[in-house]
Each structure stands twice: as C-alpha cells, then as structure tokens.
Amino acid sequence: MPFTTDGDRHAILGLIGNTPLVPLFFPEEGLTIHGKAEFLNPTGSIKDRMAACILCDARDRGLLHDDSIIVECTSGNSGIALAMVGAVLGHRVRILMSDTASVERRHLIGHFGAELVLFRADRGYATGIEMTERMAADDPRVFLPRQFANPLNAEDHRLHTAREILEQTAGTVDAFVSGYGTGGTLNGVARGLREARPGVRIVAMEPAEAAMLQGEAPCCHSIEGVAGGYMPPLLEGVSIDAAEKVSSVDALAMTRRLAREHGLLVGTSSGANVVAALRVARSLPAGSRVVTILCDGAERYFSTRLFANEPGAHRVTR
C-alpha cells in the first residue's frame, strides 16, 4: 500500500487490502463466482482503501496541517473510513451524508470522533458535494479528499485491488462486475485488469431503479452505497462492456441468501453485485471466472429494509 506504518498508532492502516477472494458455488444455478471480501477491511468496507490512499498521500505531500479539517460527502462507508484514517493521523474530520444513510453509519462516524452534517437525500450527492466546496472556500483549514473526482481513488484500485485479483486468479479472470458510487472501484479495477488481460469483460451493476448508465433518471432504491443520483467524474472515459440492472428486491433477497447459504454477513450492494455476476457467469462459456466485490458488512444495515420482517427474528422460545 502507498503509505507507511510509522508507529503503532498507524499500524491499523497496514491491515487494509489484501482481502481474500472467496469462491461462491450456487448449486441451483450450477455456477461458481468469486467475491472479493472487502468487508474484511478494518472499518468493514472497501472504502478503507480510498481513505488511506488519499489521506496518506496528502500527509506525505504536506497538504495536511495540525489544524486541518478533512471534509467529505459520502454515502456512509467513505465517511466511516475517512473518520478512522483521520483519527489515527490526528486530524478533525467532518462528514456530509444524506439523511437516508443508515443510523449505524452515523453512529460509527461519531464513534471515530468525526462531525456529521446531514443533507436531504432528494437533492442527491451533488448537493453534498457543493456544500463541501463552499466549506473549503470559506475556511482555509478545510482539506477536501474529493473522492468522486480524485484520480488516486481509482489509481489505488488499479495498483492494488486489480493486482490482488490477478494474483488470486493466477491471471485467469474473465469478467469483473461492480456497482459504482464514486466509480473508483470500477475505473481502477477495470484498467488494472485490462493491462494484464485485455479481453476481460467489465460489467457495471446498477440499481434497476437508478440505471443512469442506461440513460434512466435516478430514483430511490434500497442498494445503499451505489448510484446516488450523481454520475461521478471518475466513471467518465471508463470503457464498460455492459451494464446489468438489479432491482432492490432481488438485491435484498440475494443478500439474505448469501448469509443463509454461504455464511456471508454482507450488505445489500454485495447481494446486488452477486445477482449481476451470476447473470454474467451464465452468459459466458462454462468455467469462466467471474469476480465481483463484497463491499461491506451486514451489521451497518440493522435499521434498513435488509433486516425488516426477518422471518423468525423475534420468536421467543419458553
């Protein structure tokens, strides 16, 4: 990773990345796909990679000072990751998040000592991003990671996530499937895999209710962390072979299935990615190797639709 572990306080940063690639066999479908277990990062999501990369780069280039305030707009996971990395680097962090982000995300950000500012979800990420730009214009202490546009977000995935996938598949990956929030994962992994394997198929997963790559207007959906009503600059120019629409209902059902059949405690975007990855695997010759991302853990979804009406959840045996 492009950062140093220069003391015990920063040691946690050395645990980011190098996540396992888990084979997932689906007997009903007769298919195996591979999930990159990003929920095993220290704060439980793929966003630890971006947070450590951007903040350690800023620190190394002298852009962070003792009184700096790190300010970012996020769907939650980036906020948790930036709050953690900011805490170990000794900086104040202020996170802007939509008012629909799960309460678990809000608590975790506060637990790392960061401030939280909520904005109305119906305005989309663009509103939150504008607010961060105004804060930076008004206060010279503000440092903006700009995860939606910062090339380091994608570059870290090109250099690390893609390399890990190539090593873990012995270079035999045939397709990569991922949703997008900032687009950092899709951009970076696509470029990194194509450098080594030009024929690899790159597929974007989109909520059926917000299939923006397919020209549809964004609408509300239950796949937190992806397609927040904003087309991120990091997706511009990324060559994507196909886009798969996944409904919130299918994503939720698969996320529950991943827990019950595979023992995987993951969030709804992971379920959505797996639905799309199975479709891609079905469309390719038998034995093709399809890799997707298991973005975050289930524990930050207790208050969401994922855990609503769980059968048997409240049964008491006397």
Ligand SMILES: Cc1ncc(COP(=O)(O)O)c(C=O)c1O
């Ligand atoms: C749960 C979840 N899934 C997927 C993503 C998308 O990742 P990226 O921002 O690299 O596009 C995010 C991003 O915040 C996320 O929180």
